[in-house]
Amino acid sequence: MTTPSNERGPGAAEVDLPTQYQPADVEGRLYERWVSAGYFSADPGRDPGRPAYSIVIPPPNVTGSLHMGHALDHSIQDTLIRRRRMQGYETAWVPGMDHAGIATQNVVERELAKEGLSRHDLGREAFVERVWKWKGESGGRILGQMKRLGDSVDWSREAFTMDDARARAVRTIFKRLFDDGLIHRAERIINWCPRCLTALSDIEVEHAERDGELVSIRYSDEVVVATTRAETMLGDTAVAVHPDDERYRHLVGTEIELPLTGRRIPVVADEHVDPGFGTGAVKVTPAHDPNDFEIGRRHDLPSISVMDERGVITAAGPFQGLDRFEARPAVVAALREEGRIVKEVRPYEHSVGHCQRCSTVVEPRVSLQWFVKVGPLAKAAGDAVRDGRVEIHPPEMAPRYFEWVDNMHDWCISRQLWWGHRIPVWYGPDGETACPGPDEEPPAGWTQDPDVLDTWFSSALWPFSTLGWPDDTPDLKRFYPTSALVTGYDILFFWVARMMMFGLYAMDGVEPFKQIVLHGMVRDQNGKKMSKSFGNVVDPLDWIERYGADATRFTLLRGANPGGDVPVAEEWAQGSRNFCNKLFNATRFALLNGAHTRGDLPGEITAVDAWILSRLQRVTGEVDALLEGFEFAKACETLYHFAWDEVCDWYVELAKVQLGDERAEATRRILGEVLDKLLRLLHPVIPFVTEELWTTLTGAETVVTAPWPAADEDLRDKESEELVESLQRLVTEVRRFRSDQGLKPGQKVAAALEWNGSPLAPHEEGVRALLRLTAPEDGFAATASLPVEGAVVRLDTAGAIDVAAERRRLDKDLAAARKEVEQMGKKLGNEAFMAKAPEAVVAKNRARLAQAEADIVRLEAQLAALPSA
């Protein structure tokens, strides 16, 4: 580690800080202190006059560890929570995890498979015990990651979707829905995964375009049907045509013989059939197709299942025992042999449903399952957003939400799995059904339904089950409805809409959250999705270890435009790390020079001081508004530029001069003030480094509960802002000259400054320091003369300057300025423009013209001042 410089200004404090910020040295220590101090603990009874702000965390699945998407999600929530905490709200951020039924069961089954075991080898009880063990290990890992990220969650409220309290909530709402007739059991065609061996809800099926073959089969002389799933014809129980289709009208009501089976099936007329598609005749397999199932219902057709739960053909005959994908070509071959195949099979791209968890092709299957009747629940969920009681951010996401809640099908909630909440329904010896309440015993001798609930069922209760529901707890009173729900847009349907349904239902119409904040997915630097197969996955812990939690958070939030995906890259994390280091060093400099935050702001300050204070107020207001509107990327950008480009590059540099004279004391206070507020504004985003620096700077206990800065309009000072902008232009112009002339940045150059009454005159010392200009001494001979900002800078470059290079440069700038004058002149001379353009625009263009004209004067003067070659 580099030793800090011993160079100190008068009044310097004893400071022992390394020259590079080392996150690993402070983050763990700070987090522990925060927790033990109880800063994150919510108390519903404390100061009831204060407003409350609550967020329940989207519970990570216990399937593994947190990825970048979680890190983004948590960073956003922590930023919201920390800002509110600083604003004085009673904040509750409730942590927890999700048992993730099918996903976790699959993970543990894979583990077992490595040992050559299946879950059936263990038996249900032992298997579930095994999953609990997995949950313990995986869950511990996740909690550890949350601490590393700096999540300011209230650990005393940690919940799990399958712990006792949440189990009771599940039992309670199930019972209520059951008694209200909103949960029922029915035999229907559902999505079935032949590998997971369970039913799936509609949204657990992912559709993807796949190449298939459309086979046309001649069922009779007059009837040709087309199918991509020839094997299902074994279960056909009708052929359907459109009722108005003249070609087939005479056949409706007749029977034809189904090839390969010898069965006779009827021709029925059904509106569903599109007479324009193919031949206009369609095979009907009620047991294996959702549409056909409905046609079958309408026409009272038998349903013949030809496959078992694993997708193996069970229909008696030559295909029995074949897998469905083997049976397909076999059936086509058999039909071809019989001369039933019309022409050739046609390549055909069509959408195929896959199991979300294992990618197996889903098989529609008729079975007895439990359903939630969503009609009234979905209506309420839609209305809450329509009414404006719940806001969706960004609003462009709302149509998606409506599209789904307004067209929702009944929700299949039973799963043929072992890991999950067991369905609280018991069956009697004679098939009676009972749903006892959570505190009631089922009748003796009855048996419980073997299935478990869809994992999203318990997730849907999360905003109130975590707060103690069904009991009327102080938490529930104080923190429900929650303030914001922060999650990726990918689970808008899975989770958000269902929380809305159950929240409104269970809490008598009170919405589960006021604002829905949707963020995008984390992607790589090419905008590609992170996936193991691409090898572009970044582990948040890796970044935290190498760059720090703050840098990781800053990288994510800096990319988080509303609703947009968030690309991240190694170099950007480095940039964020560099930014934290910049803050560290700026504060280190300030401390070495005695900056402090004691007492009122000095009454006598320079224009430079007034400028930075004015800018600070503006930035404070901007950042506050941006965070209020969930504009994390812009808030980060604003702070980044203020801190780096204004505070560090200009104020600190100019302050160096002030610290060396009678203005030192005032400057120390201003420096302290700027850093104090800046660090507070940054704290919600980068909590660790700001805590470390702020507590050192102020001597206060923590920034976690320090008041959130408010913009002070009295400190706004337009005049000083303009003055410093002028100073910046002057300095930049001379730097440009130095650079173009090949003068080394550190090289001292003697110069004479003629201010000609410029308001910048009092800042000569600062200008000289920034430009490394020394006072003219004996023998001073200006070799270059730069008229700029109303002043003239005469430089002794200790040798001839490259006149040709300078002339080229000035000519180029001059040409640009002249073009500008021409354009502006044309514009301002345009009658239509003058008549119609708004006052402000005209004024702006006049200012542009004036500036360009001034530039021409300046450049011509500079050219004239050039020594002749």
Add this chain to the structure above:
RNA sequence: GGGCGUGUAGCUCAGGGGUAGAGCACUCGCCUUACAAGCGAGUGGCCGCUGGUUCGAAACCAGCCACGCCCACCA
């Protein structure tokens, strides 16, 4: 088929009727005593294409081209 959205610097993205922006990358020069994880100065864009509206269009409108995501009972 329906819905939403995108096309701006080499890359990732802001912006949005009135001077084209940022980060990173790139070029040149610097260990200028807070910081080389740094400093200074630069290079780089017919803002997807074609029309229209307008005094003025990268922005608004129409059409086209190319992408992306979501939904859907596409035999």
